[in-house]
Amino acid sequence: MNIAALDDSILGRHTPDPLQFAFTGKTQAHAGRGGRPILDPALQSLTLEAQLAGQPAAGRPRCLYLHIPFCRVRCTFCNFFENAASPAWIETYLHHFYDELARKADSAWAQAAPFDAVYVGGGTPTDLTAAQLQTLGEEIRRRFPLADDCELTLEGRLNRFDDARFEASLTAGFNRFSFGVQSFDTRVRKAAKRLDDRGEVLQRIEQLVARDAAPIILDLLFGLPWQDESCWQQDIADFLDSGAHGVDLYQLIQMPGTRLSELVAQGRQPVPANVPTRARMYAYGANTLEQAGLQRLSVCHWARDARERSRYNSLAKTSADVLPIGAGAGGQINGVALMQTRNLQDYQQQCGEGRWPLAMLMAPAQHGRRDGLIKASFDKGVLDGTVWAAQGQDGLFEQLRPLLNVWQERGLVDLADNRAELTLAGRFWSVNMAQGALLALQQEDHSKENVDVTQRTGGGAHSAPRGSNHPSHGGATGRH
Numbered sequence: 001m002n003i004a005a006l007d008d009s010i011l012g013r014h015t016p017d018p019l020q021f022a023f024t025g026k027t028q029a030h031a032g033r034g035g036r037p038i039l040d041p042a043l044q045s046l047t048l049e050a051q052l053a054g055q056p057a058a059g060r061p062r063c064l065y066l067h068i069p070f071c072r073v074r075c076t077f078c079n080f081f082e083n084a085a086s087p088a089w090i091e092t093y094l095h096h097f098y099d100e101l102a103r104k105a106d107s108a109w110a111q112a113a114p115f116d117a118v119y120v121g122g123g124t125p126t127d128l129t130a131a132q133l134q135t136l137g138e139e140i141r142r143r144f145p146l147a148d149d150c151e152l153t154l155e156g157r158l159n160r161f162d163d164a165r166f167e168a169s170l171t172a173g174f175n176r177f178s179f180g181v182q183s184f185d186t187r188v189r190k191a192a193k194r195l196d197d198r199g200e201v202l203q204r205i206e207q208l209v210a211r212d213a214a215p216i217i218l219d220l221l222f223g224l225p226w227q228d229e230s231c232w233q234q235d236i237a238d239f240l241d242s243g244a245h246g247v248d249l250y251q252l253i254q255m256p257g258t259r260l261s262e263l264v265a266q267g268r269q270p271v272p273a274n275v276p277t278r279a280r281m282y283a284y285g286a287n288t289l290e291q292a293g294l295q296r297l298s299v300c301h302w303a304r305d306a307r308e309r310s311r312y313n314s315l316a317k318t319s320a321d322v323l324p325i326g327a328g329a330g331g332q333i334n335g336v337a338l339m340q341t342r343n344l345q346d347y348q349q350q351c352g353e354g355r356w357p358l359a360m361l362m363a364p365a366q367h368g369r370r371d372g373l374i375k376a377s378f379d380k381g382v383l384d385g386t387v388w389a390a391q392g393q394d395g396l397f398e399q400l401r402p403l404l405n406v407w408q409e410r411g412l413v414d415l416a417d418n419r420a421e422l423t424l425a426g427r428f429w430s431v432n433m434a435q436g437a438l439l440a441l442q443q444e445d446h447s448k449e450n451v452d453v454t455q456r457t458g459g460g461a462h463s464a465p466r467g468s469n470h471p472s473h474g475g476a477t478g479r480h
Contacts (some may be wrong), residue, residue, distance in 0.1 A: 001402040001444060010436035011406050012429070019425035020276035023432045025137040026253060030317065031375050031434035035337060035365040043359040050334040061315045064144060066101075066136075068125040069093075069344065075182075076192050076260040076269075077224065077252060082328060083344055085127040093327070093344065094132065096351035098139060101325050105143035109333065110323065114147040117312035119155070120174075123328075126156025127338035130168035137172020141197070151176055151311040159195040168206065172449055175214050176308075177203075180317035182221040182240040185231050191269060192224055192260075198264045205242045213244040215308040222281040223252035223273040225260070232281045236288050246308035247294075248301050249285045251278045269315030282428045299381045299427040317379045319372025323376075327357065335364030367445065370396060371438055378434035381427050387416035403440055405432065 003011070012022040038044050040054055056062060070085040070093070082091060104110055118140055130137065137152065146152075153176040154169055161179075169177070183189055186197040198203075208216050218239060222232050239247050254261060263269040273281065286296070294302040303312050316322055322331030327347035332338040339360040341347050350357040365371060369395055377383045383404070385397025397418055410416040412426035412433065422430060 001440060002447075003400060003402050003406060005443060006403070006436075006440055009127075009432075010440055011403070012410045012412055012433075013434075014410055017421075019428055020279045022410060022412060022425060022429050025275045026251060026429070028284045031378065031431050031438060032435045035362040035368070038361040038363055041358070041412070044358045045356050047336060047361055047363075048333070048338065050358050051336055052104065052109045054109055054110050054334070056109060056321060057334055060118075061318070062113060062115045062318040063312055063315050063320055063331075064115050064116070064140070065312075065316070065322050065324050065329055066097075066120045066140070067324070067329035067340075068120065068122040068128065069326065069328050069342070070122065070127055071124045072127060073193050073195060074259065075194065076263060077182075077221070077254070077258055080123075082123065082342055085124065086130075089344070090128065090132070092348065096348045097326055100351050100357065101139060102143065104323060104325060105233045111145060114145045115150060115323075116147050116320075117151045118144075118146070119151070119153045119242055119312040119316070121155045124156050125154055126161045126165060127301055128165075130162075130164040133165055134168040137169060137174050141173045151309060152156075153178055153312055155180075155197070161204070165443065166211070166213075170213055170258075171466070176217065177214055178219065180219045181205075182219065183224060183227055183413075184232070184235050185227065188224050188231060191226055202238060202242060205244055209243040209245070215305075217240070217310075218244050220252060220285075221250050221252055222278065222285065223278045225269040227262070227273070229281060229284070230279065231312050233284060233288075236285050240289075240292055243304075245305055246297075246301065246303045246310065248313075249466045250284060250300060251282060264393045274285055279425075279428050283424055286427070287426065297379070298379050299422065299430045302437040314376070314379070318376035319369050335368045337362040337455045352471040367441070369393075374437055374441075375434050378422070378430045378437070381422040381430065383420040383422075399441070399444070400437060403437065418479055438473070 010025070012018065015021040019373060022422055038047055069082040070090055071083075072085040105334070116335070120136065125133075132153070140146075140152070150206065152174045154174045157180045158179050158181070181201060182192060182194060184198045184201055187198065189201075205216065205218070220239065222235075229236075254264075254272055255456055260272075262271065264271055289302045296302050296306075297310050298314065301313065303310065319332075321333055323333060324331035324338065324340055325417060327340060327344055328342040330337075339356060341357045341359040347357045369391075373388055373391055373393055373396075374383075375390075381399065383400075388394070388396045402413050404413055404420050407413045407426070408420075412429065413420040413422055422433070426433060
């Protein structure tokens, strides 16, 4: 690996405080490299049909993702809001949603092996009625083969998630519940358009935890307007006092087009916390949770007891297969990545006509398995060359060692033999580092391809004929 060809956007800055200043900021939620887009709608459908008619890769984990694209309120920081939670709209949507679910469940691919995890996300799935939630869980369990220990997660908000909905969800088979709390502080919550105050949120969590029927997981967001470091420290204390079984700590990434961006630009809300402040908030949360005895399952998730596995979130960040169902759902089948249309009317029309509601399809990336292992390792905070070799990536750790050496010098990893563990600073910057590793490998891939072309043609890389199926021209390998 040619370290001299890499800049600080990959290497990180040489600074005495890497936690706060190794990079300029986190620019995306997840690392990733796509394959080659399949643009023709007819070819998209044929490709998906072929995958669903085939068999899954042996030993590859399998998940289901089901999308409920409705919310009663749009949070200021959210750029995923799609549809208001109208009962009539939801009922019509579910009619077509179950048609798609049945068609995919009946496929040879879906029935070939059990699914390890199911995630119902959105949107706000808990805005469904108790009867709708029960039907949803029952349809999943009736139609799909699920592993005996399959994790079935229902995502949503605590507001209006009453006892009837909770009981119906449990009866239907949901065994994990994930709630977006973001902050317990009433001022922060109201500014972000969250619906309940601190006391109401804590009371409902304590009620659900007291039932001891399933893990209750909370999402907390740091860096929101009005949420200073003392407020964040109280958020962590409130989580610990609540008894909830697990927590995700996510930093705010201020996206253009959100209501929050508009309010800040208009001077109606304060500028959110800057990067160094968010870094300190992450460090406080991580250290406090681990000092309290929670187990770190990933760079952003902690569990209080063994019932909380965060299985879907862990698998979905690897090269696991994820079968998507619903408007706006995304996933991949045998390395073919797909995203379904977000437009509700388009989705319902295409489902009603018996067509797949596709918005995008990507051919498998040439190094998809390798890249999946790298992303999963950074998410866990540990890069283990022995594990990689057992997964068919022998030599990958040595390939990355020059980059790991620089990261060790810059305080981002602790490197020993065939293993690198991310430091606290490295865990905060894990997405930047994962993306950097993928880009560095991509540069090496291109260099090797150009050498191969030169050796075959006796000239430079430009000697390959235009339109050939060579990877450097975006051919069948699908890496561009």
